[in-house]
Amino acid sequence: MNEEEIKKKLTPEEYHVLREKGTEAPFSGQLLHETREGVYTCKVCGNPLFPSTAKFDSGTGWPSFDQALPASTKLVHDQAYGMERTEVVCAKCGSHLGHVFEDGPTNTGKRYCMNSVCLELAADEGKKK
Numbered sequence: 013m014n015e016e017e018i019k020k021k022l023t024p025e026e027y028h029v030l031r032e033k034g035t036e037a038p039f040s041g042q043l044l045h046e047t048r049e050g051v052y053t054c055k056v057c058g059n060p061l062f063p064s065t066a067k068f069d070s071g072t073g074w075p076s077f078d079q080a081l082p083a084s085t086k087l088v089h090d091q092a093y094g095m096e097r098t099e100v101v102c103a104k105c106g107s108h109l110g111h112v113f114e115d116g117p118t119n120t121g122k123r124y125c126m127n128s129v130c131l132e133l134a135a136d137e138g139k140k141k
């Protein structure tokens with residue numbers, strides 16, 4: 013997929029966050045209170061990124077995860093805006109997803125702070141409790 017095709021596939025806000033490293037407004041994301049089971053995938057390329065079991069409520073206003081699927085993401089040192097942060101990008105298409113912090117509440121110690129607009133939930137529809 014080239015950049016022009018990606019642009020057509022996404023809304024302007026999605027494009028800004030994913031391809032221009034934007035950040036959605038906190039508490040605006042549709043996946044913030046999503047509780048269905050499944051796998052969160054990259055909005056651009058469909059790469060599976062986070063299992064729903066890794067999701068937790070961090071109170072920050074962005075969907076948060078304590079771990080990513082192995083080799084699904086790449087970490088990039090980010091010094092934008094004078095802050096030292098670790099950017100998380102999709103390992104397959106390089107799209108910006110969010111940042112990861114070392115203050116997670118679970119035993120992984122990680123807090124993947126993601127933008128809802130970068131993710132899509134592939135829900136396990138058949139799995140009814």
Ligand SMILES: [Zn+2]
Pocket residue numbers: 054055056057058059102103104105106107
């Ligand atoms: Zn991707």
